[in-house]
Each structure stands twice: as structure tokens, then as C-alpha cells.
Amino acid sequence: MTDQAVDTDDVRLSAHPAANGHFLGRTRELKELRADIERAGLDTLSGRKVPRARVLLIAGRPGSGRTALAEELVRQVAERYPDGVLRARLSEPDGTPVPVERTARELLAALDLPAPAGAAEDELTEALRTALAGRRALLLLDDAAGTDQVDALLPEAPDCLVVAVSGGPLTGIADVRPCTLGGLDTKSAVELLTGFTGSVRVTVDPRSAETLVEACGGHPAALVLAGGWLAARPQAAVSDLAKRLRAGTDDSNDGTPLARVLRLVYAQLPGSAARLLRLLSLAPAGLVDPHTASSLAGCSVDAARAILDDLVALGLLRAMDSPLPQYDVPGCLHPLLRALAESQERPAELQLARARMLERTVRLLQSCRAITETDSPQAREKLSAMPREVRFPTPRAAADWLRIRRPALLASARLAVADGELDTLARRLLSQLVRAIVAHVGTQAAAPDLYGVHGLVLDVAERRGLPREKAAALLNLGDLDAQTGRTRDALARYRAALDAGREAHDPYATGRAMESVGGAYQELGDYDRAADWFGRALAERLARGERGQAARLYGRIATAHTYAGRYGExxxxxxxxxxxxxxxxxxxxxxxxxxxxxxxxxxxxxxxxxxxxxxxxxxxxxxxxxxxxxxxxxxxxxxxxxxxxxxxxxxxxxxxxxxxxxxxxxxxxxxxxxxxxxxxxxxxxxxx
The missing domain is CATH 1.25.40.10 (Tetratricopeptide repeat domain)
Known part of the structure; x- marks a missing residue:
């Protein structure tokens, strides 16, 4: 039961092609954390039963190697927890906290447990606690933005362990002693550089290597960028980079060691690579593939992939373990890249890049759905007219792309709606996302994702004053509420949809809403109102001469009367x-x-x-x-x-x-x- 979020601060050497794949340093911190697992807590000392899982906190600035330390700790103690390791990332790359409801849903999915579409946060967290009760599981909660996020997810199971990663203390959670990280020790930091440069350049000038470590403040992410810069320049001496960084410290606005190293690396990138790098701050959820990069930069897919691979070699990106080429923008670099984009790109250029990215996503979703409809000559013709780079060779390839890119696609939908200035594009994206998900996954299996997407459609419709789309979104949300037993919530949605349908003068939405209101009343046992609303919907159908639909509604009216015992009617x-x-x-x-x-x-x-x-x-x-x-x-x-x-x-x-x-x-x-x-x-x- 492993999954889910990726770490943003991982500085394992395996993140770089030149690395040898072992964890460096942090021996004291690991020893303290392992000892803290065995330490008697305040509840034990007072004689009370331990009510919750033990929480270990690793605190440090982004890029300090805090996630790498947490992963190493998990690796060392995982065998004690036979029920598996669960992972969740509690913040977006831009620092926005992930809603607890979404995190709980993803953790339940990792446990192969159902999470009803549209369920409230309290219901999902309670289901998660129930699922973990009596288990010995380990939770890694990465990049926690606050105490509330962690507290809501804590298992009420003393045999579980929670490893939380945060920028500071989690005030309010009892009996948690933070392990606060600073820079790496000099020996480990030099060894980290050696993994990139090879031993010769460090051996011939060890003092310069130590000077470079000092200039980087022992900051692991800064050292990775420095190592990537040196690895890309085999003829450069370590002292060259150390001098450049020392010269940069004379600037009164030099910022953190990471900012200084990034500025130096960025300044020596080719123009196309530098522009793409800063535009990657627009990537949804920090997840990038060649199509995303291509649309952001306005270049070909092959050229974009070549640049992405070069950025990986420099430590500026991380290639993800995925069947498809996919990359992760380190969270510690995200605010720095965003600042570069805002300072060097006009707002209109950023908006255009974002629009190109979303438009490419729409085209890919259209192709993803169209490949499932090849029995239709019209669909085949439409598919063949699409550009080669957005076509999928088989339905299986399209389904795999949809599954692997799901987090990025859902993040794209949220990004498009939150933008507020791309609502036309957002509506197209949401429509194609729903159709592609239904075509490959099915309505029932995809209900939780669809609930969120329909909620976004409703946001756009209300903001833009689009009653027809508002009615459709409300009807879809009402159907999902009804399927999960929230009949009264569904009834409220259907009534609101009826008002929106009438405002839009949409007979289909109006009739559908009336029938749905009747169905909700029938489910609630109010058969008189159910028959009345079915009758209103019937009058609409008869007025439009829809005989088949009218026949079905006669049956629904008869059913309501049968339940009420009025057999004559x-x-x-x-x-x-x-x-x-x-x-x-x-x-x-x-x-x-x-x-x-x-x-x-x-x-x-x-x-x-x-x-x-x-x-x-x-x-x-x-x-x-x-x-x-x-x-x-x-x-x-x-x-x-x-x-x-x-x-x-x-x-x-x-x-x-x-x-x-x-x-x-x-x-x-x-x-x-x-x-x-x-x-x-x-x-x-x-x-x-």
C-alpha cells in the first residue's frame, strides 16, 4: 500500500544520473528519530491509554533534505509496520494547502477502500481512522502547511506511526518534538558534490570543495544545483564555482544560498531553456510532461523533451518513475521560478502560455475520448484530422495516459477555473475531461473525480451567469448525491437546477429537474409529492409531443401511487x-x-x-x-x-x-x- 505523493526536497544521489544512490549524512537526526519512536509518551507516563498514533516531526526549510530524511527513516523502520506505508503531500508546489477531504480520499483509495463521491471531510477522515484502527501502518505526511491538516488525518491507533514533514512546529498536537534540520555536515556535503563531479576535481582541491559547501550553507538543494552545474562543465574547477558564488554574496539582495546558486545556473542557460524553466512555474501541481512544456514554450514536443532532460541533468527538475516521460518541479524552486517568470515575462505572455497549455490539454482529452469511438466513421475522420503529436495509437495507450496524468489533469481543471480570465477555455477543458473519464473509466468508478469536476463547472457557470450550464452541473451533482444516499442534498440541488433551467428557458433541463425532484421525494417516502412532480414533468413532455418519455413518466407516476397503496390511480x-x-x-x-x-x-x-x-x-x-x-x-x-x-x-x-x-x-x-x-x-x- 504505497503511494501517492512525491517528495519535493529529495536530494538522494539517485536523483541525478551521476549519483551512486545512497543516503548521505543526517546520522544524528536518524538516531534521534528512531529513539523517539520507542520513547514513552506523556500518556504512558501518566498511566493513560495511548489514544493516537505516535507523531514524529521533521521540520526544515524547503530544499533542506527534510523529505529525503523522512523517506530514509521510513525505509529503515517500514518492516515494523506490516500493513504498509501510505504517503500524502499536504501542500501544492506553490504552497497552497491541499484540502483534507482530498487527502483523505486519496489515502482511502490507496487502501483500496471506497470513498463516496461528494462525502464531507468529517465523513472521510472518520472512514480513514476506522480503516486504520487495529492496523500497524506508517503514514508519511509531506509538506504539511499547518497543524489542522495533520491532526485531521491522525489514526486513532497507537500501533501506527505518523512521520510529518513541515516548515515549522505543529503546535496543538501533543507530545511532538520536532527534529529541526539545518545544513549538511561538511563531509556529507562534499560527498554529495563528489557524486556529481567525480572524485578527481574534489581530491585535487579539497579546500575549494569545502569553500563551495560553505557558500551553499550546506543546503542540500543548493548543493544539488551546484553539482549539476559542475557536472555539465567537466573542464571547470570546483574553485571556479566557489569564486562565482562568493562574488555573488557581495550583492545586498543575494537572498538564500539556493537563490544564489539558482541565479548563477539560470544565467548560463541557453535562452530557450531559461524561458522554459521559468514558465514551468505554471505547470499544474508541478507535474510536467513534454506536451505541457511544448505548449508553455511554444516549441515542438521533441525539442521540449530535450530541454527537460537537460534540466534534469542540471538538478533543476526530477524525472519521475513513470511509464510515460514525466517530470517534477521541486517545490523549493517553485517560488523562485515564479518570481523569475513574473519579472521577465509580461502578464499577457504568462496568460498566453497558460492558455496554450490548457488548449493542448483540451486537444489531448479530445483525442483520448475519440480513440474509444473508432466504430463511428465520423469519429475516425475527426481523429485522423488531429495533429499527429496529440493522437494516441490505441485505446489502451489513451487509458494509460489518462490514468498516469490524472493528478495533473485535475489540477489543470482547478487552475483553469481559479484563473478567472480563461472561463471559455475552462468550460471546454471541463467538458472534455468529463467525457474522457466517462469513456475510459465509467461514471460509477469515476464518481469522486466527476463530483469535483461538476463542482468546478458550477463555479464557472455562477461566475459567468450561465444558467443552462448551471442547471446541468446541479443536475449532475444531484445525481451523484442521490447515488450516495444524500437524498435531501440531492433534492436541494434539483430544485436549484429547476430554477436555473427556467431562467435559461431550457425545456430539457426543466423537465429533467422536475422528474428528479419527484424521484427524490419518492426516495424520501413522500409519494404524494413524488406523483405531483412526475405529473408536472409529464405535462412538459406531452406539450412537446415526446411520447416515449411521456410513457416512461406515466410509469413513474403509477409507481408512486402503487407505493402509496392507491391502486386505482x-x-x-x-x-x-x-x-x-x-x-x-x-x-x-x-x-x-x-x-x-x-x-x-x-x-x-x-x-x-x-x-x-x-x-x-x-x-x-x-x-x-x-x-x-x-x-x-x-x-x-x-x-x-x-x-x-x-x-x-x-x-x-x-x-x-x-x-x-x-x-x-x-x-x-x-x-x-x-x-x-x-x-x-x-x-x-x-x-x-
Missing amino acids: ALRNWRAAVACHRKGGDVPAHARALSELARVQEYAGRPEESLRTCREAVEWARRAEDARLQAALQLRLADTLERLGDPASAHLHRAAAARMLEEEPPESDERLEGDVSACEIRSTSNED
């Missing part, structure tokens, strides 16, 4: 539904409506009428070639005949039903699996 509406289906020529629906009519006749104490209607329904089901419905009707006939005192005929009908089910081709089982009314005759339609 139910029979009248089922007969109206039968007449509509007959006029419309829908033979399967006609048969099902007759079967429901027979059911209500039986409820109403009219077995002879029910028998006649059921036989008629069998004949229509035979015409529709619906074997499952025929079998179900034969069983109903058998039950009715038994009640009428004819067991011999009942036995014959049961035998006929058994033969129909045995003779039915296996593939039809899958076809009918989602059609509840075909497998089991019910008083509600499958669309209810």
Missing part, C-alpha cells in the same frame, strides 16, 4: 403508459408496461384480470424476443394460477420458464445484467 397510469408504448411501436417497453399493469392488478385483488394481462404481456414479450421477460412472466402466471386453485397449470408455466432460461444464450445474461426490469419485474423502471 396506479392502474390508470399504467394503462396510459401501455397505450403510449403501443402508439410509439416500442414492443419491449409495451411488454414491460403490461407486466407492471398485471402486478398492480394482482395487488388490487383482481387475479383474473391480472391473469389475462399477464398472458397478453407474454405474447408481446415473445414478439420482442425477450426471453428473460417471458420467463419472468411465466413465473408470475404460475403464482397467479396457484392462487386461483390451478396447480397443474402453474407447474406447466414454471417448467416453461425453466426451459426459456436454459435455452437463453450466455451472452444475453451480460446484456440484461443492467436491465433490472428484464431480470426481475419491479414496480419501478430501471431509470428510477
Whole structure:
């Protein structure tokens, strides 16, 4: 159970091609942290039962190697926690705290546990605590922005361990002693440089190496950039870089060691690489792929990937362990790159770069969805008209891209909506994101992601005064609320959608909202209001001459009356539904409506009428070639005949039903699996 967030301050040597892959320094800190795991807490000393997991805090500035230390500690003690390691990053690269609800949802997903779409923060954190109760698991909470984030995620399980990484103390969490990081010791810092430069340049001039470490303040991220600069210049001596950095300290605005080294490295980049580097501060969630870089810089995908690889070699980016080329912008560099972008790019240029990036994402999502529709000639033609670089070779490749890029895609959607000046582009992006997710993942499996996306659509619609889109978003959110049992929340959404639909003069949204309001009341057991709202929706459909939809609504009205015990009204509406289906020529629906009519006749104490209607329904089901419905009707006939005192005929009908089910081709089982009314005759339609 490992996953999730990546560390932003990792300075392991394995992050660089020249490195030898072992952790350096921090021996004292590791010893103290391991001892702190065994230390008796205040609760133990006072004789109280330990209520929560032990929390270890590693505090330090971004780039100080705090995440690398946390990962090394986790590696050393992971075997004590057989239920696995969970990872979560609690801040975005720009420092924005990640909502606790999103973090809890991702941790539950890592545990392979369901997290209902739209569930509140308290519900999700409680589910997480319940899941971890009785387990021995280790949580690594990286880049915590505040106490509240960590406190909400703490397991109430004393056998769990939480390793939190933060910029400062977590005031409010009891019995936590921070391990505060400064610079690396000189020996480890020199060894870190040696991993980039090779041993010769350090051995011939050890004093310059120590001077360089001092100029970098022992700051691991600064040392990585210095090592990358030296590795890219095999002819340069360590003393050359040390002199440059010492000269830079004369500047009164020199800033931190990391800022000084970055400024030096940045100044010697080629113009195209320097521009791309500063524009990477716009990358959603700090995640970059060649398409993102290409659209930001306005260059080809191949050129962008070459520049990205060069930046990795310099320690300015980190290549992620991914089947697709993907890179991570270190969080410690993000504010510095953003400052460079704002100082050297006009606001209009930044906005244009952001728009190009989002437009490329829209094109990729269109291609991702279109590859699933190749059975259609129009879809194939549209796909072939797309540029080669945004086309996917197979549906599997598109699905893999969607899965791997999911965090970046969702972050792109949030970024587009938060921008406020790209709402037209944001609407297109949200629309294509929903369609691609549904095409590859399905509505049910993707419900949590879709809930968030529909919420973003609602934000844009309200901000721009778009009632039609507002109605659509509210209807979608209401449906997801209803599916997860939040019926009253769904009812409020549907009523708001009705108001928006009326404002937009949108008959579809208005009718759909009325029907949904009726469905919510039916779920709440208020059958009178349910029938009333279904009736309003029916009037809308009849006024537009939509016979098929009207027939379905007659059935929903009849269902509400049946639940309320008003069988006369139910029979009248089922007969109206039968007449509509007959006029419309829908033979399967006609048969099902007759079967429901027979059911209500039986409820109403009219077995002879029910028998006649059921036989008629069998004949229509035979015409529709619906074997499952025929079998179900034969069983109903058998039950009715038994009640009428004819067991011999009942036995014959049961035998006929058994033969129909045995003779039915296996593939039809899958076809009918989602059609509840075909497998089991019910008083509600499958669309209810």
C-alpha cells in the first residue's frame, strides 16, 4: 500500500544520473528519530491509554533534505509496520494547502477502500481512522502547511506511526518534538558534490570543495544545483564555482544560498531553456510532461523533451518513475521560478502560455475520448484530422495516459477555473475531461473525480451567469448525491437546477429537474409529492409531443401511487403508459408496461384480470424476443394460477420458464445484467 505523493526536497544521489544512490549524512537526526519512536509518551507516563498514533516531526526549510530524511527513516523502520506505508503531500508546489477531504480520499483509495463521491471531510477522515484502527501502518505526511491538516488525518491507533514533514512546529498536537534540520555536515556535503563531479576535481582541491559547501550553507538543494552545474562543465574547477558564488554574496539582495546558486545556473542557460524553466512555474501541481512544456514554450514536443532532460541533468527538475516521460518541479524552486517568470515575462505572455497549455490539454482529452469511438466513421475522420503529436495509437495507450496524468489533469481543471480570465477555455477543458473519464473509466468508478469536476463547472457557470450550464452541473451533482444516499442534498440541488433551467428557458433541463425532484421525494417516502412532480414533468413532455418519455413518466407516476397503496390511480397510469408504448411501436417497453399493469392488478385483488394481462404481456414479450421477460412472466402466471386453485397449470408455466432460461444464450445474461426490469419485474423502471 504505497503511494501517492512525491517528495519535493529529495536530494538522494539517485536523483541525478551521476549519483551512486545512497543516503548521505543526517546520522544524528536518524538516531534521534528512531529513539523517539520507542520513547514513552506523556500518556504512558501518566498511566493513560495511548489514544493516537505516535507523531514524529521533521521540520526544515524547503530544499533542506527534510523529505529525503523522512523517506530514509521510513525505509529503515517500514518492516515494523506490516500493513504498509501510505504517503500524502499536504501542500501544492506553490504552497497552497491541499484540502483534507482530498487527502483523505486519496489515502482511502490507496487502501483500496471506497470513498463516496461528494462525502464531507468529517465523513472521510472518520472512514480513514476506522480503516486504520487495529492496523500497524506508517503514514508519511509531506509538506504539511499547518497543524489542522495533520491532526485531521491522525489514526486513532497507537500501533501506527505518523512521520510529518513541515516548515515549522505543529503546535496543538501533543507530545511532538520536532527534529529541526539545518545544513549538511561538511563531509556529507562534499560527498554529495563528489557524486556529481567525480572524485578527481574534489581530491585535487579539497579546500575549494569545502569553500563551495560553505557558500551553499550546506543546503542540500543548493548543493544539488551546484553539482549539476559542475557536472555539465567537466573542464571547470570546483574553485571556479566557489569564486562565482562568493562574488555573488557581495550583492545586498543575494537572498538564500539556493537563490544564489539558482541565479548563477539560470544565467548560463541557453535562452530557450531559461524561458522554459521559468514558465514551468505554471505547470499544474508541478507535474510536467513534454506536451505541457511544448505548449508553455511554444516549441515542438521533441525539442521540449530535450530541454527537460537537460534540466534534469542540471538538478533543476526530477524525472519521475513513470511509464510515460514525466517530470517534477521541486517545490523549493517553485517560488523562485515564479518570481523569475513574473519579472521577465509580461502578464499577457504568462496568460498566453497558460492558455496554450490548457488548449493542448483540451486537444489531448479530445483525442483520448475519440480513440474509444473508432466504430463511428465520423469519429475516425475527426481523429485522423488531429495533429499527429496529440493522437494516441490505441485505446489502451489513451487509458494509460489518462490514468498516469490524472493528478495533473485535475489540477489543470482547478487552475483553469481559479484563473478567472480563461472561463471559455475552462468550460471546454471541463467538458472534455468529463467525457474522457466517462469513456475510459465509467461514471460509477469515476464518481469522486466527476463530483469535483461538476463542482468546478458550477463555479464557472455562477461566475459567468450561465444558467443552462448551471442547471446541468446541479443536475449532475444531484445525481451523484442521490447515488450516495444524500437524498435531501440531492433534492436541494434539483430544485436549484429547476430554477436555473427556467431562467435559461431550457425545456430539457426543466423537465429533467422536475422528474428528479419527484424521484427524490419518492426516495424520501413522500409519494404524494413524488406523483405531483412526475405529473408536472409529464405535462412538459406531452406539450412537446415526446411520447416515449411521456410513457416512461406515466410509469413513474403509477409507481408512486402503487407505493402509496392507491391502486386505482396506479392502474390508470399504467394503462396510459401501455397505450403510449403501443402508439410509439416500442414492443419491449409495451411488454414491460403490461407486466407492471398485471402486478398492480394482482395487488388490487383482481387475479383474473391480472391473469389475462399477464398472458397478453407474454405474447408481446415473445414478439420482442425477450426471453428473460417471458420467463419472468411465466413465473408470475404460475403464482397467479396457484392462487386461483390451478396447480397443474402453474407447474406447466414454471417448467416453461425453466426451459426459456436454459435455452437463453450466455451472452444475453451480460446484456440484461443492467436491465433490472428484464431480470426481475419491479414496480419501478430501471431509470428510477
